[in-house]
Amino acid sequence: xxxxxxxxxxxxxxxxxxxxxxxxxxxxxxxxxxxxxxxxxxxxxxxxxxxxxxxxxxxxxxxxxxxxxxxxxxxxxxxxxxxxxxxxxxxxxxxxxxxxxxxxxxxxxxxxxxxxxxxxxxxxxxxxxxxxxxxxxxxxxxxxxxxxxxxxxxxxxxxxxxxxxxxxxxxxxxxxxxxxxxxxxxxxxxxxxxxxxxxxxxxxxxxxxxxxxxxxxxxxxxxxxxxxxxxxxxxxxxxxxxxxxxxxxxxxxxxxxxxxxxxxxxxxxxxxxxxxxxxxxxxxxxxxxxxxxxx
Amino acid sequence: xxxxxxxxxxxxxxxxxxxxxxxxxxxxxxxxxxxxxxxxxxxxxxxxxxxxxxxxxxxxxxxxxxxxxxxxxxxxxxxxxxxxxxxxxxxxxxxxxxxxxxxxxxxxxxxxxxxxxxxxxxxxxxxxxxxxxxxxxxxxxxxxxxxxxxxxxxxxxxxxxxxxxxxxxxxxxxxxxxxxxxxxxxxxxxxxxxxxxxxxxxxxxxxxxxxxxxxxxxxxxxxxxxxxxxxxxxxxxxxxxxxxxxxxxxxxxxxxxxxxxxxxxxxxxxxxxxxxxxxxxxxxx
Numbered sequence: 001x002x003x004x005x006x007x008x009x010x011x012x013x014x015x016x017x018x019x020x021x022x023x024x025x026x027x028x029x030x031x032x033x034x035x036x037x038x039x040x041x042x043x044x045x046x047x048x049x050x051x052x053x054x055x056x057x058x059x060x061x062x063x064x065x066x067x068x069x070x071x072x073x074x075x076x077x078x079x080x081x082x083x084x085x086x087x088x089x090x091x092x093x094x095x096x097x098x099x100x101x102x103x104x105x106x107x108x109x110x111x112x113x114x115x116x117x118x119x120x121x122x123x124x125x126x127x128x129x130x131x132x133x134x135x136x137x138x139x140x141x142x143x144x145x146x147x148x149x150x151x152x153x154x155x156x157x158x159x160x161x162x163x164x165x166x167x168x169x170x171x172x173x174x175x176x177x178x179x180x181x182x183x184x185x186x187x188x189x190x191x192x193x194x195x196x197x198x199x200x201x202x203x204x205x206x207x208x209x210x211x212x213x214x215x216x217x218x219x220x221x222x223x224x225x226x227x228x229x230x231x232x233x234x235x236x237x238x239x240x241x242x243x244x245x246x247x248x249x250x251x252x253x254x255x256x257x258x259x260x261x262x263x264x265x266x267x268x269x270x271x272x273x274x275x276x277x278x279x280x281x282x283x284x285x286x287x288x289x290x291x292x293x294x295x
Numbered sequence: 296x297x298x299x300x301x302x303x304x305x306x307x308x309x310x311x312x313x314x315x316x317x318x319x320x321x322x323x324x325x326x327x328x329x330x331x332x333x334x335x336x337x338x339x340x341x342x343x344x345x346x347x348x349x350x351x352x353x354x355x356x357x358x359x360x361x362x363x364x365x366x367x368x369x370x371x372x373x374x375x376x377x378x379x380x381x382x383x384x385x386x387x388x389x390x391x392x393x394x395x396x397x398x399x400x401x402x403x404x405x406x407x408x409x410x411x412x413x414x415x416x417x418x419x420x421x422x423x424x425x426x427x428x429x430x431x432x433x434x435x436x437x438x439x440x441x442x443x444x445x446x447x448x449x450x451x452x453x454x455x456x457x458x459x460x461x462x463x464x465x466x467x468x469x470x471x472x473x474x475x476x477x478x479x480x481x482x483x484x485x486x487x488x489x490x491x492x493x494x495x496x497x498x499x500x501x502x503x504x505x506x507x508x509x510x511x512x513x514x515x516x517x518x519x520x521x522x523x524x525x526x527x528x529x530x531x532x533x534x535x536x537x538x539x540x541x542x543x544x545x546x547x548x549x550x551x552x553x554x555x556x557x558x559x560x561x562x563x564x565x566x567x568x569x570x571x572x573x574x575x576x577x578x579x580x
Contacts, residue, residue, distance in 0.1 A: 006374030007406075016403035020389065027391040090387035095448060098353045098381035098458075099404040102373045294310075295355045 006100050013101055017109020022116045025079050030117070033071055037125050040067055041132045053140050057166045058258050060136065064129040065175060065254045071125065072118055072183035073211065080114050080190035081203040093295060104287050107191065111283060114187045122180045130168075137167040171257040174268040181275030182251035186211070188282035189246065195289040214248035217241060246278050298367045300456050300487035301329040301352060306361035308347050308511075321347040323511040324361070329489055329504075331366075331455070334482050336498040336519075337491040339508035345491035346384065348508070349460050352489070353381055365456060377405070380449030384461040386441065390434035394425050394444050397433060398451055405452035419447040423477065439470030446477060457481060459490040463497060475501055499523070528556065 044063050051059065087093040096106060141160055148156045190207050197203040221238055228234060250271060253263055308322040322344040329335040337345045350356040352363045354370045368375035388397050398416040402408075407415060420426050423443035428436065436444065442462065449457055462478070463471040471494075478501050481488055492498050498505060499519060507515040515522060533540075541558070548555050 006377050008373070010406070012406070012408065013404055016400055020392075020400050023396075024389060024391055091383045091385070092388055094350075094353075094355060094383040095381060095386060095388070095401070095445070096404065097355055098376060098379065098383075099401065099452075100373050100377045100406075101404050292357065294357065295350070 008102065010105065014105050014109045014112060017096075017101075017106060018112030018116060021083065021110050021113020025113065025117045030075065030079060031121070031124075033075065034121065034124050034128070037067055037071060038128055040064075041128060045132060045136060053163055054166045056136065056140075057133070060133060061172075062254065062258045064125075064132075065179070065257060068122065068125050068129070068176065069179045069182065069252075069254065072122060072179055073186055075121060076114065076118055076183040076187040077190050077204060077207045077211070079117060080111075080187045081194055081197075081200045081207070083110050083114070084191070084194045085197070085200055085203075088295065097295065103291050107283065107286050107290060111188055111191055111286075114191075115184055118180060118183045118187065122176060122183075126176055133167055137164065169257065169262065171253070171261065171263040174263045175253045175257040178251050178253050178268070178271050178275065181272055181279070182248060185246055185275055185278040185282065188279040188286070192282045192286040192289065195286050195293065210245055211248065213245045215252075217245055218247055218249040243281070250274060297331060299328040299364075300331045300333070300366060301327075301335075301489055302364040302367075303327045303348065303352065304361050304363070306348065306351060306363060307359050308344070308351060308356065309359045321511050322351070322508075325508075325511070325513050326361075327506050327513060327516060329487060331487050332482070332485050333503045334478065334488040334501055335490070336502035336505040337489065337508060338493060338495065338498060338505055339491075340493060343508040344511040345508055346460055347511075349381075349458055349489070349491055353379065353458060377452070378455040380452070380454035380457045382442075382445045382449045382457070382459045382462060384464055386445045388433050388441065388444065388448070391432060393430050393432050394420060394436075394447075395429040397444060398447055401448040402451045407452060415451055415453075419451055422450070422480075423447045424473070439466050439473070442466055442470065442474060443477075446474065450481075454486070456487045456489065459488065461492055462490055463492070463494060471497065 041060075041064060044060060084093075087096070093106075097103065140163055144159050144163060145156065148159055186207065189210065190203060193206050194200075194203045197206070221241075224238070225234070253267075253271070256263060304326050306322055306325040307320070310319040310321055312319055325344075325348060337348065339345050347356060351358050352365065352370055354373070354376065357371070363370040365375045366378055389400075392400065395416055398419055399412060402412045402415055417426075420429050423446055425440060425443055425447070428440060433441065433444065446459075446462070449459075459478070462474050466474065475497060478488055478490070482501075490498075490502075502519055504518050505516070505522065506513050545555060
């Protein structure tokens with residue numbers, strides 16, 4: 001091997017690590033949770049017969065997007081928490097880092113594998129969700145056609161258009177992308193914590209706290225600023241808290257989507273950039289903590 | 296001057312003990328060199344600093360003082376590990392991967408790909424005798440098989456140096472013998488081997504040079520023959536000697552004032568006896 005042969009950054013090494021992590025998680029059968037999601041959707045559809053179609057679609061979207069958000073978050077935390085400790089415990093990490101693999105590539109590879117898993121999970125859940133939505137839409141259109149027999153064609157057309165508008169709306173796909181980005185930042189943060197955590201349970205417990213604080217902090221912040229005013233120090237403190245505990249409420253666009261409100265492009269772009277920045281910053285923190293770690 | 300395969304200069308490693316004021320000195324001012332093509336054994340009881348030294352050489356742990364080099368490159372450089380293969384003590388690989396998948400994964404980490412990776416994977420599986428188990432998941436491998444797949448992953452990129460930490464720990468005598476043969480095969484190919492062990496008989500058989508560590512200090516170092524030979528004693532091994540011949544020899548020794556320290560039948564090793572008695576059975580599939 002030549003001295004100049006080693007590349008400090010190799011996409012093929014990262015690809016191998018990500019692919020391996022993805023295979024590990026898939027063979028651990030983590031995709032079984034999709035069955036629960038499918039059952040939830042089917043169960044949900046069965047109990048909505050008595051609702052109006054607007055209500056039915058609202059509930060379907062609310063339940064599906066809410067479940068997607070929770071499932072991907074849980075998956076991101078639980079799947080990531082065990083990756084590093086297990087490699088250390090089984091000494092597999094020695095065999096990997098004794099190869100010409102920089103530690104940042106190892107971390108990027110591990111996170112990449114989890115993100116791949118999350119992407120597949122979100123895609124599978126989206127496919128299930130859209131399939132149920134599509135089926136219900138067509139069933140309701142058929143029912144509407146039957147009920148409106150004898151009406152003027154314009155009236156029928158109007159009823160069908162109204163129904164279609166409340167089924168699929170423009171906010172669905174951006175909303176799902178944001179759910180994925182929220183799970184990504186949670187995975188990166190979990191990876192960071194697992195670089196210094198003493199056990200998987202510690203990592204998961206800390207992440208559960210962060211998850212709740214992340215969702216509640218915007219309410220607490222508003223209350224605090226109202227009560228104590230917004231001096232420079234307070235703002236710095238609030239920004240610091242927002243860095244340590246991500247403001248997860250910003251990633252909660254489900255209510256707007258359910259209400260049928262279109263997500264403005266600017267809001268989507270801002271939230272997406274925020275998700276990517278959070279993920280990158282936590283990955284960097286993970287590297288800072290891990291690069292000098294004695295194995 | 297030939298660049299040593301491994302150079303350790305004044306290496307010291309101190310581990311702070313959390314919540315206590317004391318520190319643990321794992322390695323103290325250690326210096327040694329391993330020449331290319333040599334099989335070097337690092338001996339010592341548990342906790343003597345063998346594994347720590349190996350980890351520092353591989354860049355997994357940073358030294359408190361001193362430095363280590365691999366073929367002239369500082370161990371802290373990631374690129375220094377291009378020429379190295381490592382088998383840790385009692386390794387557990389990803390048990391959900393098959394033997395072939397494991398080797399492909401490690402090959403990719405070393406920059407191999409395409410046809411080259413495929414060929415190397417097949418060669419390594421053959422070298423360690425696991426062709427028949429190539430598509431079985433590692434979760435179903437025996438300890439000896441895991442050790443062999445570990446050796447195969449260490450060799451996947453044709454390294455110039457192989458580092459083995461207790462390569463026969465927990466392996467039965469037959470498996471241990473196979474690993475020993477593999478190490479001798481590596482030596483035949485000109486690959487440098489640095490291994491740690493506390494199984495002295497085995498090290499004696501395969502190592503050209505040994506270093507003995509105790510409490511992190513290198514207490515003895517040198518060629519195996521030099522360290523083991525007792526300069527003022529000579530051993531004669533006779534075949535079919537009659538009691539009369541022995542008596543004559545004893546008289547001759549007596550006349551020349553040479554003291555006969557002992558007279559005995561040479562013995563086989565326990566390892567050889569065990570292997571002959573149990574005869575190798577085929578690997579269970």
